[in-house]
Amino acid sequence: MSANGTTASLIDYERGTIAREIFSSEKIFQEELETIFTRAWLYVGHESQIPQPGDFFMSRMGQEQVIVARDKRSKVHVFLNSCRHRGMRLCSADHGNTSLFTCPYHSWSFTTDGKLFGVPQFKNLYEGCLDRAEWSLVEVAQMEIYKGTIWATWDPNAPPLETYLGDAKLHLDMTLDCRDGREGGSEVLLGVQKWIIPCNWKIAAENFLGDSYHNPSHRSVDLIGIGPSAEYGVKGRRDNELDAAQHLWISFPQGHGVHSAQMPAETSDPETYQNNTVVAEYFREANRLRKERLGTEANRLLPFVGTLYPNTSFHGRQPRNICVWHPQGPEQTEAWRFFLVDADAPQEVKDFLRSYYMRYSGPAGMTEQDDMENWNSATAASRGVIARRYPYNYQQSLGRSTRNGPTPGNTALQMSEENARQYYRRWSDYLSGATWDTLLGMKD
Amino acid sequence: MSDVQTAPKLRHSPDYLALRGEVEEFLYDEAELLDTRDFNGWLDLLEDDIRYFMPITFNVKFGEHGAGERTRVEEDMSWFNEGKWSLTKRVEQILTGVHWAEEPLSRCTRMVTNVQVTHAEDKNGVEELSVRSRLLLYQNRCEYEQTYFPVRRYDTLRRANGALRIAERKIILEQTVLLAKNLTVFF
The missing domain is CATH 3.90.380.10 (Naphthalene 1,2-dioxygenase Alpha Subunit; Chain A, domain 1)
Structure with missing residues (x-):
């Protein structure tokens, strides 16, 4: 049952009718973002777009921007394009090659495998307060590559692709x-x-x-x-x-x-x-x-x-x-x-x-x-x-x-x-x- | 054709204003043909070997603009990379009357400005002019639908039998995500 309890009545599978409001309602749209785009496998790009280590391609999952990156060891990752500190987007290029994603706001930087690398004035301001290992980039729960196509899901319980x-x-x-x-x-x-x-x-x-x-x-x-x-x-x-x-x-x-x-x-x-x-x-x-x-x-x-x-x-x-x-x-x-x-x-x-x-x-x-x-x-x-x-x-x-x-x-x-x-x-x-x-x- | 062309020596020539005036008149006439939907008349202004090109634009980091900001003619996917055959097809499609994206026809107004002739040369007895201009294209459809396309144009015009015709047109639309649902209009 959905939050408003009416979703089921919008779709009549047996009779073959569908309510028009699923194509225009703001409320239903928000529910879709929360219930579909956080769970389903989504296509985010193709390996041929990031052939080399350090290559990245900016993509989307639902309404949010994700970075599809190939790390130094050639493993592909999919990260939310958002700094863990204040959320500023880490990368504004549509594609490119980099060794670090550096936030323009306070200059936290992340490696291409998502680890928090640089924190300015770490010793003075964060020593003993911040455990870098806990503040890696937000990475999808699962990522799979199928015949070159790259897919990701936010749901750790989603079945294999x-x-x-x-x-x-x-x-x-x-x-x-x-x-x-x-x-x-x-x-x-x-x-x-x-x-x-x-x-x-x-x-x-x-x-x-x-x-x-x-x-x-x-x-x-x-x-x-x-x-x-x-x-x-x-x-x-x-x-x-x-x-x-x-x-x-x-x-x-x-x-x-x-x-x-x-x-x-x-x-x-x-x-x-x-x-x-x-x-x-x-x-x-x-x-x-x-x-x-x-x-x-x-x-x-x-x-x-x-x-x-x-x-x-x-x-x-x-x-x-x-x-x-x-x-x-x-x-x-x-x-x-x-x-x-x-x-x-x-x-x-x-x-x-x-x-x-x-x-x-x-x-x-x-x-x-x-x-x-x-x-x-x-x-x-x-x-x-x-x-x-x-x-x-x-x-x-x-x-x-x-x-x-x-x-x-x-x-x-x-x-x-x-x-x-x-x-x-x-x-x-x-x-x-x-x-x-x-x-x-x-x-x- | 590069986006940025060096300041034209041509401008210092006493004949420059007359030449530019002729080119301006040509571009205004072209805009009039399109605004008044004389699409076949517009096709007549295009050389048979015309290359009509509108690249896709990317966000790239500083330092990569020269090489990587746009898709390349004849090499990558673009918005348009057309010759006379497919441009003619586009006109034919509109004239079927069942091209739903242009039925009813868009109402368009084209404003042409910043016209400059940046280069002129004689190519085997044929005069070729490099021309840059800005075009602000206003498109209105049905009731509330309206789109503005501000574009930069880099043209090569060729003079044959006294009349100018378009041999090359590169159109730069400064959007990475096209903020319009369709490109059914000619630039």
Whole structure:
């Protein structure tokens, strides 16, 4: 039961309705910060952003800034960016390399593994009063690195990341693994896009959870063609490689949801990336190797989009990126997008992808500009006194999911809002302060 | 193109004011085309090999500003790193009438100022001008939505058959987190 005792009534999982106020209420937003963002595993960055000892990258967990740092012995840490003395932020750079984080206020300094190192006039003022060992930087309870991606949680009782990801891991894998099927091997291109969206963070997360129903909102780019073969004359915003596939909307007990696709058993690889013959050939070969490595059956599965509970989304293939929806207020989200390529891809391929990513994604991306417009408006519509008397409808394909899909998870073979229903069911459990058994869906 | 360019020798030339006047007129005309939504007219001002670039800006510590404050053209992720093809696509998208971020169309007012010609040279018989200016772009949408974009611009203008056209435009927006939900406007 939440503090106000009403959270459960906001989400009706069985009927498929959700109260509008969860997208606009300040009180609920504060509860989310306290009950979700202090417990869930959150994506904070990628190892390729901090390759050397002393490298750091400024990130966020919930509303708070964290430093993701690689210490002198190359171990990665995630610290609250706040001095233990008076709280001033220790570091104002977005990234860099340092041996110490020195507070600008009273000059306490901390090593890259978080230990309190320098205290000015220690002998005179603190000898016998201050035990440095007790005043290290505030560090997350757990940190894990998975195929280059760095994750953290403030909850010492949170399950290991792989348990938390559950069967959704397969779909994250397809995003992080090399295009030719080798495990891992991705890197983040320099230039994380960060921007402010006047919307509730869950609306963005939900959009990537498997809301394929919003496809018509992208009609403008589909009409003109901006995909990797658009100059070659192909319409749409991607190559239409999933056209012949059985699309899968899969929800997971932990609240994650993905939209992936299974290609027909007998099919030739569709032609892709035709704007550039070198890039087209690179992906033709990558597809061939992937099939060889994974085997014909596993190779049929391709990623599209997904959201890992609560606020990490990914675009698995065209374009390929990880996006985090940082909550900045009930009606304000700070979006961060990390664009991925295979680290060992030829420069010409990386350059091609970079251009494509830029015209597709983010606030300057022709596709996603229209998303932001919709999220903005949906948030505003969650505010009205009268409007709030009417819940949102999440009844699409209610009761049509099956546990017997081609991959693990609760699977719909047609467009479905089951992913969202499950996501908000978990959301409600977090707000009620449920135990991890419940949060992992073991009591569903 | 560096952010800071040396004081132009050009300024001491007796023809400088006339040249700058011509460039100012060109930039004002360009702003008028965009403000009045003549997007195809604007595309006509762009050279076919135009490079239209807006980097992402980072907070970096003192001493690293020169090398590390912004993403690099053709090397990193940026807000824009475009050629004529994708700029044309952007115009086509607006003209579909179903580009929801521009439907209804934004109402924009562009104020161009601080115009200076910092370099002029003859490149194989074609005159190229390096021009810097400031642009304050006001965007209003629907009822209450408004955004100001104060940007610095570093352009290369090329004169072909007497008329100036834009061959290169670097746009600096001094924000590390973009404080706008969208970049649907042209700078």
